[in-house]
Amino acid sequence: MKEDSIIISKATIDRLPLYFRTLRLLQREDVEIISSEELGRRLGITPEQIRKDLASFGQFGKKGVGYYVKELLRNIGDILGLHCNWNFAIIGVGHLGWALANYRHFSSLGFNLAAIFDVDPTKIGLHINGVQVFHLDDMEKIVQEKNIHIGIIAVPEAHAQEVADKLVVSGIRGIWNFAPRKIRVPGSIYVIDEDLSVGLSSLSYYLARKVPPKQQI
């Protein structure tokens, strides 16, 4: 393993989940061995790119043969830390929070929704997808009790910073921010921004300009 000595690029990290999901599909199709060529064809990524990405974490393939699906799946899962069985919380039971609470792929990846937070008294105490909704004021207690590491911000943008502050105080380590606003957190906290307007706006750009489409990720 080389991950201690070499810094892996964000671009590589973001491709790992794509490899992972495709390998799972292959496993379900009972494919045992896959070449970088074929994996690339399925994802629209060049085989060289895939080999380079994987090689930065170790030697997972067999020369002249390819990659064993099961083995590679386990290795990428480990690299992504999916074996950690992270507990996460969703803050905000609007339409988006509701949808995320019911998103099935998270649990299939090993993420466990442990709590939901809101301030609306009519929502506190409800169970969504089997998970209880708590009041925002109880966050610190619940986060400690349930050992929650990740917070998903799904509140209106006006309250995003305030929620982020509470998450940090509660001891959360990573934030996935769906509010279309930059949040400020201490340097030790990881933040992934997921502003849904960006996708649609960039699509609009290309449609308006008639720029010829290129292969996307």
Next chain:
Amino acid sequence: MKEDSIIISKATIDRLPLYFRTLRLLQREDVEIISSEELGRRLGITPEQIRKDLASFGQFGKKGVGYYVKELLRNIGDILGLHCNWNFAIIGVGHLGWALANYRHFSSLGFNLAAIFDVDPTKIGLHINGVQVFHLDDMEKIVQEKNIHIGIIAVPEAHAQEVADKLVVSGIRGIWNFAPRKIRVPGSIYVIDEDLSVGLSSLSYYLARKVPPKQQI
């Protein structure tokens, strides 16, 4: 304007919506002039980066002064094609499709939800956020009638390709794909992939590794 001669990088395009949303905030705060320095501070982007991004589309600032918020807002909006008032459709009334149908930021950016599609007979004919749910079989007719340019795929992954095929046949030009699967479309169609598992998985990677967080976009 230079956009005809020079190819703008995807990274630049993806930052434009961030500038746009921040400028709107500034406008609401009655700020009339902003420097690249201050805009960068708000977004965690270097001022040089911002000046470079904007300069690839024209000269929008005043040297020694900064950028006029109102003017820059209009210019970026035009670049992003937001004045086109795109009609879009959502396919799939699951939790995610429901949430997207109710997402307020789309309409505030000038995107108009014109139709929703599903196959579930109990959902056909319903109105969500004032927009009617049609059967998938009527897609071609409705897309033509309502002049829909963009399709948002929010169906289970197993049906994503089939829906993409239907969208293409119906004459759609751009697809925003939330299904965690690569879809195949003709080269003239734009596809933006938005696999929600990627965000959470990459967060997991950083948490598991204790890699020191760096400034995100």
Next chain:
DNA sequence: TAGATTGTTAATCGATTAACAATC
């Protein structure tokens, strides 16, 4: 062995950062 495919090094390409002249 011959054919196939990885892992790695070198070459290219593209994006970011730095520096500074232009000018409001």
Next chain:
DNA sequence: TAGATTGTTAATCGATTAACAATC
């Protein structure tokens, strides 16, 4: 005018692509 800030060119940095030796 002096100070400030853009727009642009040059330098650096990083990521992708190409090539190929290693080896199953």
